[in-house]
Amino acid sequence: MLLIYCPYCEEERSELEFRHGGDAHIARPTNIADITDEEFAEFFFLRDNPKGLIFERWRHIHGCGRFFNAARDTVSDKFYASYKAGEPKPDLSAVHPATEKTVETYEATEGTAK
Amino acid sequence: MAEQALRKAPLGGFHGGSAAAHVTAAGPASRLSLRAGTDAVTALSKALGLDLPTKPKTSASSDARHALWLGPDEWLLIDENGADLAALAAKADVLHSAVDVSHRNTAVLVAGTKAAAAIASASPHDLSPSVFPVGACARTVLGKIEVVIFRTGEQDYRVECWRSFAPYAFGLLAEGAEDAGL
Amino acid sequence: MSGANRIAGQGRLTPARTARFTFDGKSYEALEGDTVASALLANGVHLVGRSFKYHRPRGIVSAGPEEPNALIDVARDAARRQPNVRATVQEVFDGMKVTSQNRWPSLTFDVGGLNNLMSPFFAAGFYYKTFMWPKAAWEKVYEPVIRRAAGLGTAPTEEDPDHYANRYATCDVLVVGAGVAGLSAALAAAATGARVILCDEQPEVGGALHYDRSVTVDGKEGFVWAQEAAAKLAAMENVTVLSRTTAFGYYNHNFVGLVERVTDHVARPDRKAPRERLWQVRAKRVILATGAIERHMVFGNNDRPGIMLASAARTYLNHFGVAVGKKVAIYTANDSAYEAAFDLKRAGVQIAAIIDSRSKPGDAVLNEARSHGIEVLPGHSVVDTKGHRRVSSITVVRNGGGGKRSIAVDALLTSAGWTPSVHLFSQSRGKVAYNAETGQFLPGTYAQDCLSVGACNGTNGLQATIEEALAAGELMARATGNDGGEKVELRGENAFEWTGGMAGAAEGAGADTNVKAFIDFQNDVCAKDIRLAVREGMHSIEHIKRFTTNGMATDQGKLSNLHGLAIAAETLGREIPKVGLTTFRAPYTPVTFGTIINHSRGDLFDPARKTPMHAWEEAHGALFEDVGNWKRAWYYPRAGETMQEAVDRECRTVRAVAGVFDASTLGKIEVVGPDAAEFLNLMYTNAWDTLKPGRCRYGIMLREDGFVYDDGVVGRIAEDRFHVTTTTGGAPRVMNHMEDYLQTEFPHLKVWLTSTTEQWAVIAVQGPKAREIIAPLVEGIDISNEAFPHMSVREGKICGVPTRLFRMSFTGEAGYEVNVPADYGQAVWEAIWARAETLGACAYGTETMHVLRAEKGYIIVGQDTDGTVTPFDAGLAWAVSKKKTDFVGIRGLKRPDLVKEGRKQLVGLRTKDPKLVLEEGAQIVADPNQPMPMKMLGHVTSAYWSENCGHSIAFALVEGGHSRTGQTLYVPMPDRTVAVEVTDMVFIDKEGARLNG
Structure with missing residues (x-):
């Protein structure tokens, strides 16, 4: 079970108090009614699902109730940053290596065992 | 003219636990869910007769009135004497939201040398004195429900929950108190 | 003496304190503190079970949680019975009933033993290959038969009468394991003032000190020192010492699951006490002092009862005072086993020989053996054993060839070396590294804030272990901000340093042989099975594991994994680290379901939410249906009525007269602030700025994709205050959905949301006589049709208490929804009911509500919609504003x-x-x-x-x-x-x- 730092409560709390909220830094277009189908698909449906660093939303739903953003490594589950909604994406290049873009396939991981 | 309707508390007469951790139902109180920005805190504090806390997990009390920090713009106000808290807040004449939740919430009191252990049977919240001293409060979970835990004394805790969850909260705390008292 | 093999003056149990138990119906005497295994051995019982596949006779192999063979069924009574308990861990209590498993009709004569004769047909992968054709046979023949034959033990059918507890705990330093290393680490950590939890799976602390009598710490016998250290720790306010407590799982962010066995060892437990207690520990730092597990030697017929680990024999002798045989041989590749010979010899047991597969054993132990007059055969191997229900002789040959020699024995102790217990480290996602010099997988790269110390870290030597553990304890405690206390120093001495060890098949069980040299006793996997798997194309250790089932039994291969890996590596011609280790998964040892669910049973399984009027409804004969966690009155049958008859009557009565309905479970959200209307404009498809205070409107909420998410009636109480209702089941998600948009997309809006679902009890009064029913009870509101038309809301009083009175309808009849503060709900309901009953109205439940709304064409979101329905699909186009330039779902539509x-x-x-x-x-x-x-x-x-x-x-x-x-x-x-x-x-x-x- 994760231990998550809430930037509003200013301490780490059990994952039981939180709810995951999907990818962060995806702004709802202010002219949403006028965007194209492709733009809507990009905004609403398409996500990167990276192996490695991800910026994601959490809500401290059973705590202060606030939404906030966090940077987590999807492999190790280590959190690299936790910051209030509306704050810019922090630069983590110094503490976290660049995200691998490779897609993990059966052939790549189990190929030698075939 | 109709007969005056009588109040019926959700946990009337409940008591349990162990010698080391008594579990009882709290009496009725008036409660207010207060929401406001930081600019309104001073005026609201004055109107309510206590300093609304602005630090996470802290509370302020004056007589039988308590203001619990629940979030950066959210407080739970409890008045054990039943004062009309919304009317008091309205006097401040600053932007805020005051919603009466006197009947939404009820409270279970846990008291005794093992009170913290009783609560820890179902809540992951760290109640160690160093991080949860007397006066500390937090919204968290207890088993499958949401609660607000308010430490009112060295060995005294008030656990606020919504009324329909109260029998569940009480049952969990009573079982936890029995185990903590072994 | 309790048992013929108990030796006076040996062991730490008290001879006067006895307990009686039965094994397969026969009564035996044990001593308090015995495990079932030690008590059986004391009584000369070695045969305790049959193996899983071949039904071969099996005895006790170990003295700890790694036990693969001695799985027993333990019962207090019919309901308090548990199969597959390890006899080496279960403590005896007076009156306990123990039964052997996996045999029929009896342990000594087992029909399934035929499988052993058929074993050429039961090779690795047998199931996969044999039960493939014809396809139809699977369902009718193979699966039922295999299912009946498979599995160990039988589960009790009675409900578990025991209860289980849970405790969340936080600490600075959690120390797992209370042997020399764990105790040292805990002492150093505790001295700083840090909050320490120390847990150990055994009843008493000490770990290896249970058997290793040659150790002294600070001048005291090791085991005595350990008890004193634990007592000192337990007396400290900042320390919790948990015995009989297994750390079974190491999860994310230093979250460790412990199970404390509270009453399983007690003859007459306090029924208030839980059987087991789950500890969910969040530690700032973790120190793993989990020790090492001795491996057995892999040679032909190495599975007979009486063949056990050398350290286990030392435990039985030095702790329990039990000699495991009268004429004992030792077969080893490692110095440590020699000390078993020395201990037994001192206790008067005859040592037949020490057979050492190495040509050069350690000098110190060799000299000591010779000084005891024990025959040592370096460079020799045991290649076979004889004896039906217990080993009677062993066959020894010189490595590389030579004549066979048979030695009569009644016990054979083996040791192939020590496997560090890296289970928890590996569960923490740490990466192990192979040490070619010692042949051990050791903690390599750490993934969490933890350290391994002592034998589980591959640390050799007593003083080195102590110093490593003291340093780790202090380091970890200081890292959590504790800077008090004095430095702890300890001095340990032991008789011998141990070297040696091997993995894989021993001489005489190599690739050129066909002997049954078992590596996994519990799943009956032999060295040759691994080789067969490789020959058949399994090259990954994960595939070999699944094909052979090596390490897949309940012991998870604590003895067998390294042997299997070594044989696979040899067969593949690759180095061990290149073949890789299988993943260690939680739990370390089996955990009961009772412990996992703990308090969540019966009434506490899930909250049963009841409305303020529930007691009245129950008293008036309502049946209830579950809606989410809510219990809602379903219908009110009268004597003799079927459900359909009751619902028909309720439906008729509401339209003809009136009905009273408990609508309290509807979700309610108070939306307050100057931008409240603008916010609702964005959240619902309808327009809200045009709604006047005192009026209501039905609203539809979409998700961004354009599909209907929820609906409900919204009343405008004041310019800046709306009373929003949601569906019963949708209340929490609608609140979250609104908060999400408010906080993250529209944070500029001055508006706040508060859940008021439970603040209000809601009494719906519907039907032609609704007004007549409530009229005399209402004060301060003109409820005439003109002043208070359909879709209005007013604040006033009813029965002397505040109300928000809605004129609205989900039945198609003229009606009201009376909202009162919840504690008044039942009293106001009773007052309304008194009027309603007099006028011929009825109380109705959710079933009638469903019928009445359907008659009027009102939909229920979640029943008539399923997340793929737009408002246009649902015939609700009228509720979608054509003027608004934005609302959630506008683009999705x-x-x-x-x-x-x-x-x-x-x-x-x-x-x-x-x-x-x-x-x-x-x-x-x-x-x-x-x-x-x-x-x-x-x-x-x-x-x-x-x-x-x-x-x-x-x-x-x-x-x-x-x-x-x-x-x-x-x-x-x-x-x-x-x-x-x-x-x-x-x-x-x-x-x-x-x-x-």
């Missing part, structure tokens, strides 16, 4: 798929046979005679008998439904095909006159 022709649309259905009620979920087709598979047009979402209409009614989602009015469609059912006519959705009072009555 324009998606090509959502505007194209032929979407499924909600329509009414009438069966041609008016008496026939359709089944909800039934599929709809245009032509019932078309070939299979039929083209399905949609499905029935709601269907009821309508007493008021005199015919059945239904809603359905049908392709292009809105243009099919009047068409005949068909609902194929198993017994017949039902013809239906597509209609509009309003079956009663189409013009809505009754609403305004």
